[in-house]
Amino acid sequence: MHESGPNYGKWVAGNRSKWITLLVWIVLALVLNLTLPAVGERENNNAENLADDKASVQAERLAAQEFPNNTGVPALIVWHREGGLQDEDLTNLQQLTEELTSEPVANQSQVVPLHELPPPALDAQLSEDRSTIILPVFFDEAADAAALEEGIKQLEVKAEELYGESPFEADINGDELSARVTGPVGISIDATGLFEDADVSLLIATVLIVLILLLLIYRSPILAIIPLIGVGFAYLVISPLLGMLADQGIITVDSQSVSIMLVLLFGAGTDYCLFIISRFRQLLWQESDKKKALFRAIMNSSGAIAMSGLTVVISLFSLLIAEYGAYQRFAVPFSLSILIMLIASLTLIPALLAIFGRVSFYPFVPRTPELAADHAKKKGKPAPAPRKQKESKIGNIVTTRPWTVIISAVVLLSVFAAFAPQVKYTYDLLSSFPEDVPSREGFKIIGEQFSEGELAPVKIMVDTKGEAVDLPDRLAELDYVNVVSEPQQGAENSQIAGYDVELTINPYSMEAMQHIPDLRAEAEASLAAAGISNPENNVWISGQTAMQYDSEVTSNRDSDVIIPVVIGLISLLLLFYLRSIVATIYLMATVILSYFSALGLGWIIIHYGLGADAIQGAIPLYAFVFLIALGQDYNIFMVSSIWQKRKQMPLKQAIKEGVGETSSVITSAGLILAGTFAVLTTLPIQVLVQFGIITAIGVMLDTFIVRPLIVPSITTVLGKWAFWPGKLTREEESQNAVKQKQM
Numbered sequence: 001m002h003e004s005g006p007n008y009g010k011w012v013a014g015n016r017s018k019w020i021t022l023l024v025w026i027v028l029a030l031v032l033n034l035t036l037p038a039v040g041e042r043e044n045n046n047a048e049n050l051a052d053d054k055a056s057v058q059a060e061r062l063a064a065q066e067f068p069n070n071t072g073v074p075a076l077i078v079w080h081r082e083g084g085l086q087d088e089d090l091t092n093l094q095q096l097t098e099e100l101t102s103e104p105v106a107n108q109s110q111v112v113p114l115h116e117l118p119p120p121a122l123d124a125q126l127s128e129d130r131s132t133i134i135l136p137v138f139f140d141e142a143a144d145a146a147a148l149e150e151g152i153k154q155l156e157v158k159a160e161e162l163y164g165e166s167p168f169e170a171d172i173n174g175d176e177l178s179a180r181v182t183g184p185v186g187i188s189i190d191a192t193g194l195f196e197d198a199d200v201s202l203l204i205a206t207v208l209i210v211l212i213l214l215l216l217i218y219r220s221p222i223l224a225i226i227p228l229i230g231v232g233f234a235y236l237v238i239s240p241l242l243g244m245l246a247d248q249g250i251i252t253v254d255s256q257s258v259s260i261m262l263v264l265l266f267g268a269g270t271d272y273c274l275f276i277i278s279r280f281r282q283l284l285w286q287e288s289d290k291k292k293a294l295f296r297a298i299m300n301s302s303g304a305i306a307m308s309g310l311t312v313v314i315s316l317f318s319l320l321i322a323e324y325g326a327y328q329r330f331a332v333p334f335s336l337s338i339l340i341m342l343i344a345s346l347t348l349i350p351a352l353l354a355i356f357g358r359v360s361f362y363p364f365v366p367r368t369p370e371l372a373a374d375h376a377k378k379k380g381k382p383a384p385a386p387r388k389q390k391e392s393k394i395g396n397i398v399t400t401r402p403w404t405v406i407i408s409a410v411v412l413l414s415v416f417a418a419f420a421p422q423v424k425y426t427y428d429l430l431s432s433f434p435e436d437v438p439s440r441e442g443f444k445i446i447g448e449q450f451s452e453g454e455l456a457p458v459k460i461m462v463d464t465k466g467e468a469v470d471l472p473d474r475l476a477e478l479d480y481v482n483v484v485s486e487p488q489q490g491a492e493n494s495q496i497a498g499y500d501v502e503l504t505i506n507p508y509s510m511e512a513m514q515h516i517p518d519l520r521a522e523a524e525a526s527l528a529a530a531g532i533s534n535p536e537n538n539v540w541i542s543g544q545t546a547m548q549y550d551s552e553v554t555s556n557r558d559s560d561v562i563i564p565v566v567i568g569l570i571s572l573l574l575l576f577y578l579r580s581i582v583a584t585i586y587l588m589a590t591v592i593l594s595y596f597s598a599l600g601l602g603w604i605i606i607h608y609g610l611g612a613d614a615i616q617g618a619i620p621l622y623a624f625v626f627l628i629a630l631g632q633d634y635n636i637f638m639v640s641s642i643w644q645k646r647k648q649m650p651l652k653q654a655i656k657e658g659v660g661e662t663s664s665v666i667t668s669a670g671l672i673l674a675g676t677f678a679v680l681t682t683l684p685i686q687v688l689v690q691f692g693i694i695t696a697i698g699v700m701l702d703t704f705i706v707r708p709l710i711v712p713s714i715t716t717v718l719g720k721w722a723f724w725p726g727k728l729t730r731e732e733e734s735q736n737a738v739k740q741k742q743m
Contacts, residue, residue: 008302009295012347013354021351025344029236036240037247039258039333045192046144047252049325049551056550059542063459066490067498072109072138075152076183076455078442079167082175084130089177090122092162093135099162100137105154107143112136127449134446134454139185145192148185172441182442183455187429190439192255194685202259205679206266213675214270217668220361226352227273231266234344238265238337251332252325259688260622260680261333265341267676268630271669272309272345275637276301277360278665280353284366290357298350304640307577308633309342314573315566315629322558324551326618394663394708395656402713409710413593413701419600424607426614427548427555428508432686451482453503456544458516461490461498462523463538464530471526472499478522480504480515507545510614516541516549552617559621566625567592570632582724583639586714590706591631595624598698605697606690616687619694627698634670634707638662642715643723651719655712663708670703 012021050057079085079093094115101113112135114122126133137155139148159179160166167179181189207228214224238261245251279301283293316338319331358365376384398405433440446455462471475484483502490496501519505512520539527535567588574584599620606612642658649657677699680692715722 009298009350013294013298013350014291018351018354021347022355025233025237025348029233032237032240037243039239039242039246039253042243042246042253043255043258044246044252045254046188047254047325047329050547050554051323051325054550054554055540056542056546059459059461059540059546062461062496062540063498063542066461066492066496067459067488068491070109073141073143073148073185074183075137075139075148075181075185076442076446077135077137077155078132078180078182078445079135079177080132080172080179080445080449081177082131082173085126085133085177090133093133094122096159096162097135099158100155105158106151107140107147108137108151108155109140110138129449132445132449134450136183137185145188149189149193152181152185152189168438172445180438180442180445182439182446186439186442190433190437191429194433194437194683202679202683203262205682206263206676209675209679210266210270210672213668213672217671218361219364222356222360222362223277226277226349226356226360227270229352230273230344230349231269231341233348234269234337234341235262235265237344238333238340241336241340242333245332252329253333254326254329256326256688257330257333259683260330260691261337263676263680263692264334264626265337267673268312268338268633269341269345270672270676271633272305272342273349274665274669274672275305275308276345276349277353278668281361281366282661284358284361284368286368288368288371291354294350294354298346300644301637302346303577304637305345306342307573307640308636309338309345311570311573311632311636312338312629313342314569315625318562318565318569319625321565322562324554324558324618327555327558327562327621330622395659395712398659398709398712399652399656399716402716405709405713406717409705409713410593413597413705416598416600416604417593417596419603420596423599423603423620424510424614425552425617425620426510427513427551427617428506428510430508431614432616434684434686437684447506451502451504452506453482453512456507457485458501458503458507458519458541458543458545459498460501460519460523461496461540461542462527463493463496463532464527465532465538466495467530467532469497469526469530471497471523474522474526475499475501475519478518480512503545507543508548510552512545513549513552516546555617555621559624562621563624566628570628574632574636577636578639578643580723580725582718583715583722586718586722587632587635587639587711590710590714591628591635591702594631594698594701594706595627597701598627598694599623601697601701602690602694605693612686612690615690615694619687619691622691623694623698626695627702630673630699631702631706634666634702635711638666638707638711639715642712646723651722652716655716659708659712666707667703670699670707674699674703 011017048057052058079089081089094117097111097113098115100108100111101115104111114125114135117125123130139151143151156166156168159168163177165176167177168181170176170178172178172180180186210228210231211224214227215221218224242251242253246253276297280294280297283296284290287293287296313335317331317335319327319334322328322331353360358367373384376382430440430443435441443452443455446452460471460475462469472484472487475481480503481501482504485500488498488500490498503512503515520541523539523541524535527538532538571584571588574587575581578584602623603615606615638658641662642654645654645658648654674696677692677696680688681696683689683692
């Protein structure tokens with residue numbers, strides 16, 4: 001280690017190598033961006049989350065085969081006027097359907113011909129208070145969100161020409177006629193639009209928050225820019241690499257993963273830069289030769305930085321074993337971005353520090369007493385007083401009153417963690433939209449004026465084997481079923497009967513999802529009563545509710561598998577790096593407690609503060625992987641400092657100095673990382689808002705409670721056993737034995 005450090009520093013930050021390192025990154029960024037597509041150009045926001053062997057996916061395939069829907073994907077256009085629709089409204093609407101029939105908009109496959117309906121039939125389509133009517137317009141199933149949006153825009157133009165003003169821009173609670181697009185088409189358009197709008201605003205906000213925090217913390221414009229240069233070059237390399245992988249079909253990327261990847265890159269990437277910058281600044285107060293100071297900083301911090309980065313890379317890469325598509329799509333973009341950023345922080349950042357030298361910290365340049373005196377003399381000023389090393393107050397507290405600190409901090413975190421089991425989850429995509437998004441507004445009106453279940457019926461298919469079944473009667477008796485359609489006969493297998501079941505509740509809700517097993521049980525019981533053997537193999541349930549139920553089951557399976565894997569992998573890395581079973585156990589235990597505390601405190605804020613009934617079901621696993629991996633970054637950096645100092649001084653003094661030495665940089669890094677995740681709360685997408693809140697809270701708990709208080713206090717209490725069975729324990733035992741002999 002002592003030999004490789006200086007040599008490694010010369011390779012990346014020597015007199016010539018610093019320029020070579022910078023040139024390599026510039027050339028690499030230029031070549032990759034000129035020859036490969038950017039990741040944003042290869043996003044696929046329509047990728048499936050469920051594998052082909054899932055029950056709902058198989059049911060969808062059977063439904064397409066036996067009950068083909070040649071009409072296409074529906075856009076449900078909700079027309080509404082408070083106080084009741086006027087005759088002129090309906091006349092214009094009939095004229096609109098006539099125009100859509102004769103001159104379809106882009107990608108339109110069919111429209112319900114309201115203009116052909118006689119007045120009584122048209123009246124039957126109205127809500128009970130005559131304020132609302134739904135116009136289904138069908139679009140090509142192969143059309144993506146952009147193509148669907150083009151068709152809807154053309155439809156809106158036609159409507160504006162007929163009505164004289166756009167009903168799609170009218171207030172749904174006003175007296176004027178309003179129109180909103182919901183259903184599968186409306187939801188798809190809104191989901192894509194929200195994420196597309198988020199990318200640019202997220203990037204700008206993240207850069208600004210990092211820049212502002214760096215300026216406030218370090219008060220140096222050059223130092224504030226250096227980490228951003230590192231992150232910028234890393235992104236210029238990452239984007240085309242991911243674009244190439246997506247272009248080759250090796251991975252799939254979507255807007256959500258790219259958005260969170262940007263936040264992770266700026267937050268964690270800046271942290272790694274600060275770890276080496278901080279050590280460089282500390283050494284410049286003691287070392288007059290900036291090269292020696294930089295090489296020592298590289299030697300002292302590179303191991304901890306590399307280990308910190310590897311814990312994050314491996315943890316995020318473990319998402320690849322997930323079955324749920326959204327989790328799996330995160331694995332490569334996240335882990336690759338951290339890996340490239342790790343390389344940049346260990347090569348490009350040292351090169352930039354070598355180029356700028358002490359000027360990096362202007363106007364508060366760190367100098368040795370001799371250099372400070374010479375600098376003052378040149379300016380005709382008296383030599384400044386020698387810089388005093390501040391004693392760490394926290395270091396004193398954790399070494400003198402460790403049990404008080406441990407008990408107080410653990411009780412506080414446990415109180416927050418007690419709320420974690422109360423968290424309620426949802427897989428409802430609509431609930432993650434802002435309330436004023438058209439598809440959500442339209443869905444709300446449908447629920448108020450008709451039935452929420454009308455938006456997404458559940459399709460139950462059974463193979464009757466030619467027997468008479470009483471399934472419709474059984475379904476109609478269920479209190480959560482509103483309407484059961486007449487049986488439909490399979491196109492290829494006439495013995496397969498299909499029923500469209502309209503629920504009385506929101507088909508996207510958790511309550512509706514939990515009824516899928518009940519519906520399956522009713523269908524199997526009906527087949528069994530008809531004398532059909534193996535009824536479980538002759539029932540299929542498709543529809544959005546069934547798919548969300550499978551999403552929940554798959555997500556729970558992934559959590560059960562990935563969480564132990566992440567804990568195991570990080571534990572092995574800690575054990576390899578620290579050579580201590582005891583330290584590995586309490587470091588893992590503290591970040592796990594911190595995670596549950598963040599989840600509980602996040603629920604308090606999201607549920608009781610913001611009024612949300614539930615959080616998105618994917619958030620706990622995302623938050624766990626991020627917080628467990630990122631939480632260990634700070635532990636590794638601080639503990640490695642204690643471990644190094646313990647070789648030259650008593651343990652309590654090593655803890656005191658280690659905490660003091662790393663407190664400022666870890667606090668700075670934690671604030672920046674929490675700040676970048678908090679940027680997600682400014683977006684209009686609830687899943688990102690909730691993820692940002694919980695992750696930012698977790699980072700802050702790690703930064704201000706776990707790392708500075710609990711971990712060093714436990715280390716103080718355990719004493720030499722904190723290193724067991726590592727080398728330091730044996731050294732201490734030998735030293736104690738020698739002292740006893742001398743006595």
